[in-house]
Amino acid sequence: MTGGDVVLQTTNATNATGAGVSRPPSAPLADSIAGMLGLDGVVGAVVGGLIGAFLIANVMLTTTAIAGPWAKRKITASFTDRIAVNRVGPFGLLIIVADSVRLLSKELIVPDGVDRPAWDLAPIVITFSALIGFAVIPFGSGLQLADPETGVVFVFAAASIASVGVVMAGYASNNKYSLLGGLRAIASNIAYEIPLIVTAASVVIFAGTLQMSEIVAVQRQPLVTVAGVTIPQWFAIVNPFAFALFTLANLAEIGRNPFDLPEAPTEIVAGFQTEYSSVYFVLLYLGEFIHIFLGGAIAATLFLGGPAGPVLPGFVWFYVKMWAFFLFTQWARSAVPRLRIDQFLDAGWKGMLVLSFANLALTAILVGVIV
Amino acid sequence: MSLEEPGPDADAAAVARAADEMEALVGEHVRSRDDHLNAPGYVVRPDAVQDVLGTLREEANLDHLSCVTAQEYEDRYESIYHLKSYDDPTHEASVVVPTPKDDPRSESAAPVFRTADWHEREAYDLVGVEYEDHPDLRRILLPETWQGHPLSLDYDQERPQIVPLREHANPLEDDQEGDEGETMYLNIGPHHPATHGVLHLKTTLDGEQVIDVDPDIGYLHRCEEQLCQKSTYRYQIMPYPDRWDYISAGLLNEWAYARAIEDMADIEVPEYAQVIRTMGAELCRIAAHMLAVGTFALDVYGDFTAIFMYAVRDREKVQNILEDLTGQRLMFNYFRLGGVVWDLPDPREEFFESIRDFLDHLPGSLEEYHDLISANEILQVRTVDTGVLPPEVAKSYGATGPVARGSGVDYDLRRDDPYGYYDELDWDVVTEDGMDNYSRLLVRLREVEESAKIIEQCVDLLEDWPTDDRTIQSNVPRTIRPDDDTEVYRAVEAAKGELGIYMRSDGTEQPARFKIRSPCFSNLQTLPEMSNGEYIPDLVASLGSLDIVLGEVDR
Amino acid sequence: MSDSAPDRFRSDPTQVETDTRDARISGTDDRFNSKLRQAFGASPFILTKFDQFMNWVRGSSMFMLQFGIACCSIEMMHTYAVKHDLDRFGAGVPRASPRQADVIIVPGTIVSKFAPRMKRVYDQMPEPKFVVGMGSCTISGGPFQEGYNVVKGAEEVIPVDIHVPGCPPRPEALIYGVAKLQERIATGESSPVVVKPYELEEFGDLDRDEVVDQLAEEIDEDDLVMRYNWADSP
Numbered sequence A: 001m002t003g004g005d006v007v008l009q010t011t012n013a014t015n016a017t018g019a020g021v022s023r024p025p026s027a028p029l030a031d032s033i034a035g036m037l038g039l040d041g042v043v044g045a046v047v048g049g050l051i052g053a054f055l056i057a058n059v060m061l062t063t064t065a066i067a068g069p070w071a072k073r074k075i076t077a078s079f080t081d082r083i084a085v086n087r088v089g090p091f092g093l094l095i096i097v098a099d100s101v102r103l104l105s106k107e108l109i110v111p112d113g114v115d116r117p118a119w120d121l122a123p124i125v126i127t128f129s130a131l132i133g134f135a136v137i138p139f140g141s142g143l144q145l146a147d148p149e150t151g152v153v154f155v156f157a158a159a160s161i162a163s164v165g166v167v168m169a170g171y172a173s174n175n176k177y178s179l180l181g182g183l184r185a186i187a188s189n190i191a192y193e194i195p196l197i198v199t200a201a202s203v204v205i206f207a208g209t210l211q212m213s214e215i216v217a218v219q220r221q222p223l224v225t226v227a228g229v230t231i232p233q234w235f236a237i238v239n240p241f242a243f244a245l246f247t248l249a250n251l252a253e254i255g256r257n258p259f260d261l262p263e264a265p266t267e268i269v270a271g272f273q274t275e276y277s278s279v280y281f282v283l284l285y286l287g288e289f290i291h292i293f294l295g296g297a298i299a300a301t302l303f304l305g306g307p308a309g310p311v312l313p314g315f316v317w318f319y320v321k322m323w324a325f326f327l328f329t330q331w332a333r334s335a336v337p338r339l340r341i342d343q344f345l346d347a348g349w350k351g352m353l354v355l356s357f358a359n360l361a362l363t364a365i366l367v368g369v370i371v
Numbered sequence B: 001m002s003l004e005e006p007g008p009d010a011d012a013a014a015v016a017r018a019a020d021e022m023e024a025l026v027g028e029h030v031r032s033r034d035d036h037l038n039a040p041g042y043v044v045r046p047d048a049v050q051d052v053l054g055t056l057r058e059e060a061n062l063d064h065l066s067c068v069t070a071q072e073y074e075d076r077y078e079s080i081y082h083l084k085s086y087d088d089p090t091h092e093a094s095v096v097v098p099t100p101k102d103d104p105r106s107e108s109a110a111p112v113f114r115t116a117d118w119h120e121r122e123a124y125d126l127v128g129v130e131y132e133d134h135p136d137l138r139r140i141l142l143p144e145t146w147q148g149h150p151l152s153l154d155y156d157q158e159r160p161q162i163v164p165l166r167e168h169a170n171p172l173e174d175d176q177e178g179d180e181g182e183t184m185y186l187n188i189g190p191h192h193p194a195t196h197g198v199l200h201l202k203t204t205l206d207g208e209q210v211i212d213v214d215p216d217i218g219y220l221h222r223c224e225e226q227l228c229q230k231s232t233y234r235y236q237i238m239p240y241p242d243r244w245d246y247i248s249a250g251l252l253n254e255w256a257y258a259r260a261i262e263d264m265a266d267i268e269v270p271e272y273a274q275v276i277r278t279m280g281a282e283l284c285r286i287a288a289h290m291l292a293v294g295t296f297a298l299d300v301y302g303d304f305t306a307i308f309m310y311a312v313r314d315r316e317k318v319q320n321i322l323e324d325l326t327g328q329r330l331m332f333n334y335f336r337l338g339g340v341v342w343d344l345p346d347p348r349e350e351f352f353e354s355i356r357d358f359l360d361h362l363p364g365s366l367e368e369y370h371d372l373i374s375a376n377e378i379l380q381v382r383t384v385d386t387g388v389l390p391p392e393v394a395k396s397y398g399a400t401g402p403v404a405r406g407s408g409v410d411y412d413l414r415r416d417d418p419y420g421y422y423d424e425l426d427w428d429v430v431t432e433d434g435m436d437n438y439s440r441l442l443v444r445l446r447e448v449e450e451s452a453k454i455i456e457q458c459v460d461l462l463e464d465w466p467t468d469d470r471t472i473q474s475n476v477p478r479t480i481r482p483d484d485d486t487e488v489y490r491a492v493e494a495a496k497g498e499l500g501i502y503m504r505s506d507g508t509e510q511p512a513r514f515k516i517r518s519p520c521f522s523n524l525q526t527l528p529e530m531s532n533g534e535y536i537p538d539l540v541a542s543l544g545s546l547d548i549v550l551g552e553v554d555r
Numbered sequence C: 001m002s003d004s005a006p007d008r009f010r011s012d013p014t015q016v017e018t019d020t021r022d023a024r025i026s027g028t029d030d031r032f033n034s035k036l037r038q039a040f041g042a043s044p045f046i047l048t049k050f051d052q053f054m055n056w057v058r059g060s061s062m063f064m065l066q067f068g069i070a071c072c073s074i075e076m077m078h079t080y081a082v083k084h085d086l087d088r089f090g091a092g093v094p095r096a097s098p099r100q101a102d103v104i105i106v107p108g109t110i111v112s113k114f115a116p117r118m119k120r121v122y123d124q125m126p127e128p129k130f131v132v133g134m135g136s137c138t139i140s141g142g143p144f145q146e147g148y149n150v151v152k153g154a155e156e157v158i159p160v161d162i163h164v165p166g167c168p169p170r171p172e173a174l175i176y177g178v179a180k181l182q183e184r185i186a187t188g189e190s191s192p193v194v195v196k197p198y199e200l201e202e203f204g205d206l207d208r209d210e211v212v213d214q215l216a217e218e219i220d221e222d223d224l225v226m227r228y229n230w231a232d233s234p
Ligand code: SF4
Pocket: B243, B331, C070, C071, C072, C073, C107, C108, C109, C134, C135, C136, C137, C138, C142, C143, C166, C167, C168, C169
């Protein structure tokens, strides 16, 4: 995964400099690593950033490695009264090693007539767009690679690069099922990205900043205190409506049930992934899961107080929140039917968009009146 | 079969009267009578097929073309149209169309009954009768490059054949040139997760919308008819029916054969055996419907989800009971001519206990299905008013079973043409008027309840059955040779609809012609009707709601 | 049909070539060997260990192709589902696309029209791939062997690693078959393979005979075809 680190590093550097115009670059994790190593200046920034990126990327890749071959199977199995993997290692945990090594060692089939550079790039784009998104996520306990002032914008921008990847994969595969999957992905991304971001904008209005760490900080303030228990000002509690909207749009954005149209087995085989095997398939698979976790991370940061939580350290809480979101997606997958493409788009354009703008306007008025 | 025909004399007289009336209607075309066991048969000239069928449909209310059988004799070819009435399936008639050996051509019935389209293609494919006026006379079951017609008398099975693998063969290419907009041709299947087996849908898409779909079948054509013709009535045929509709509906299929041969050879079935048969058959129906519901959910939800797994869990329970009863999980081979092969397993109480246990839990699981599936708003949005099949269309395609009943056609052979022990029991025929995917789903779920009712009554009966009256099989001779040239067409209500068997004997131990009328074959024909103009997901859902089994479609 | 026709069919296995088949017939099946091993030529300790590890990996986890043909597929579904739960063995992820599958369970009767398609699906799977033949039908044609349209066993078309007999085999039997396959893979055994008479060929490459002549108008020279010969297969 060295490639990823490089990409991450570059992006951080760019961001850091971009943000540095008005403020000193803030890259907490990189700074502290540099501090620990006793380096400073440019060398410190580069080395610290590199190590930090390596750390974060590895944490995320490990998380997905657990989620993909093991946790997903176990969760689905418990929804369906089964046991799932339990022979290979304790609780079947070694299946993670077995699955990933086996998939990586398979023959890489390049079908006839694929559009070469695009076909090869697509899995890489999909996976790393999600990884890049984690650059600005505050994991808590000081784990944040970069904290630009435009963090929210950056994370959405990064996450939606994936749709370009999906379209590339769908179009380049020279397979009609893939093409259909790719087209569905575009349609869904256009329809749901707007409500997603508009809903996020309402949080930004509340918080009055685009900076991730600031948004988290705002949520730490108490909302009410009932019988000695202080309820913090999490935006999910302040504005549950926006949270619901965001969660739905997020499901569509990461393509999970009931909105998993781009993949849609039983309709279009495996959608845009149909033609991919071996390493590329692993990348797509990883990308899919990292995206779920990125979705969870964004939701946690914007609405669930980020790393906030009692007793346990912030990082653990953040992790728990991401996994909770993952569990939620798996639950939806087991229990909710998939929408049809026209209904899906209808719901997006006629429902979500209107609601999210209504939410934005309301928030703006409220904030304007109160503040 | 005294049970099935109360007052045989009066009945026979009425049938004869009706037959004469019908003959009067089409008198000018009828050359002679060639009556089958249950139905009067009118021999007509090859060029009068449409006239005769049209008249019979309009005037004699024979609106259900149940089956088309073609066969070759030493001196002629023959196509038989088995007609029934949807209102009263015991009102039957056969139209026999002989054609000369050197020029086997006869008029197509497709303009009168749409279902004749595929049936005649099959007759052409397997026997070699050609139908004039047919919209599209191609091979249907065998690859298009096949040489010879396998059920004709001079077919040489040893002959090598060549099977092509053609890709992207767009049947609509020529029609499309003038079309506005671009269309895309998509092969769905024969290996595709949504086709439930090896069905190939040649689909033409406009964006995501289906403008044309042409089911291409025959990927599981296992020559069942030929094999039955090569087997003896007494023992060898019975295992095959299990493999037609293999979704645990084995006993229902076995009953179709049992009913036909018992009529043909005049075999009595003891009452006790009839009750066991009825109970077993309904257990099979529950298992089959469970899988139908599960796979339908799979199609709409798109993954091996909880519902599918729950359905399989309930099937496991049924299969355990059936295994206790028959000794096998799937291919039961339990019926024998004149009864069943063995009595209920010992200890009987335990067996009854297990059935009652299952029946007690069934309402709970049905509740769960209703919560998860039929009460789910998203599912309703997906399935209500999609895949609409109006009753007239369903009838003209010969649709039966839950597909017809979901369109409000009140047709159930268990009640209308009673056999077994059904007419002594208290149960209802389920119909829904929605005509869409959702009603077909509901029909299946509700039919499970009805089947449970029937089973419960059977268990009650069996529990109190006097010990000295437990005859499981009547006395049937070791070899059966029905009289030469006896013909019979008999149908039962299988899980998917009317499963009929046509048999002709030639005085030997093996049937000279064995034809299977499969409900799925007719039901599948309605797919284009249901899904043209809809979206791909609806096409997939409609296909799921038809609940086809390829083993039965292709036979 | 001329008398020499059957001979012509079975002869010339050299004419049609697939790497997999040749490798397996000649005993140089290298599905289990790494590229490294090939490069080194011998088996030094580290590579041996590596091979063992790879075998363990392949034997411990496999994605199945979601592939249903006939009656046996019903029991196959039961094997995946509750109660039997094939996933316990790390072999219960059905993938719809052959590109992502390792094992194809062939559950049912193969008929002439389907054989070329099955061959195609098999070819689309990436190496190393394994085949489990489920049911008597995939062994010999089973109850339908006499049928004019039935291929007498999956082995006519693709190489089969494990046969699970039964009609249909019980889910327990299928699980046993899969477990056996995993065991064999894990110990690095590969299966002997009989010569398959049925191959996909271009129509233009066929020997000219009566049938070919008759069909010459219908089929293009470069269409892929498969010979089907009921009498000739074992
Ligand atoms: S082996 Fe038996 S159960 Fe399996 S496909 Fe063949 S006939 Fe059906």
